[in-house]
Amino acid sequence: MFKRMITESRIKSPWLLHYDCGSCNGCDIEVLACLTPVYDIERFGIVNVGNPMHADILLVTGTVNHRNKKVLVNLYDQMPHPKVVVAIGSCGLSGGIFREAYNVVGGVDKVIPVDVYVPGCPAKPEAIIDGVVIGLQKFHEKM
């Protein structure tokens, strides 16, 4: 019973950490748009925490390069289990138009395990919210 209560609470109270991994800021603006009164994701208990130690879901936008991959891994490691990673935008998925550049590693999944992929350039706020909702269902599987 306690297990069910905790899973239920996890789904109702996802705290987000948003990391800009070298995005053009297009996807970042769309992520922040979710917090505005138009989308108001706090309705679902979602809070943008900015602290990996408090976060349940890691949103990553932008391409991973050799400089910031260490930061990304560090943030991922600091998040307590269970955790979900959502990669956002073409760049986060595959490296996007930058994937051939000499300094680019590629998509987020080259460095940390990704649970949900949200495509788009930039991804729409609706798509990001959908991605987070699919990520929440992963908590059921992670129990």
Added chain:
Amino acid sequence: MINTCALILAGLVAAPLAGGLVNGLDRILTARFQARVGPPVVQPFYDVVKLLGKEKTVVNVWQAFCAYCYLAATAISVVLFFLQSDLLLILFIQAVGAVFLVIGALSSTSPYSQVGAQRELLQILSYEPLLVLVTVGIYLETGSFKIGQVYAWDEPLLLKLPFLFVVLGYALTIKLRKSPFDLSTSHHGHQELVKGLLTDYSGPFLALTEIGHWFEVVLILGLCSLFWATSWIGMIIIVATTYFLEIVIDNVSARMNWRWMLGYVWAMGLTLSVVNLVWLYVR
């Protein structure tokens, strides 16, 4: 005996539940002020249950120890309040809890935690003298520090201690860590301070500090209720109005720095207290 047990149970179970609901209402009202819908009223409970179920990660064991001590101290102070014990004793136990939270944050080397802890110490320095002065005012009027006797007093204290009630309002705003005094743990964790004092508390230990905070909310609202203790309706109105004003102030003001807080709160708080105490004394 049965009565005492019931009161202890009320303090341990009903108080945090009430504190959580007040917190949920706070979040909904804040969202409405910003033209949003806001989370459900039980959202704080979802948050705490989720945090309790998360992986335990601590920076060092002292932090975990301090989180438990903070929760214990706040719970004891609320239980003593329900048992209608001594006001000074309650305030001192509550202060011990507050200091343990700071020690826990100081035990980590994170700069955010350190800065948050230093600011929290300054906040404690700002509000503790005010709380003691409010208690002195209550003593001068009723002739007792016992809460039982204050509740039995036959006229509302607000009429005799209006300025001290304002002073209690300052202490309440600082204690609830609301704007303009949200120095030690910023409301929004993605600003310069991250989560300040609470940055390195995570998972179940963050949940303990959250439950401790609910106890503190109940304790301070209980102190407010002392000011109109003659009728239940008066008590409810005074507590509801005070908390509503807190939320309004929180939403219309920006965060100030600690120099302003210390100067302003001490200047206003001490002046208002002295005026009220002198008036009580000479009348």
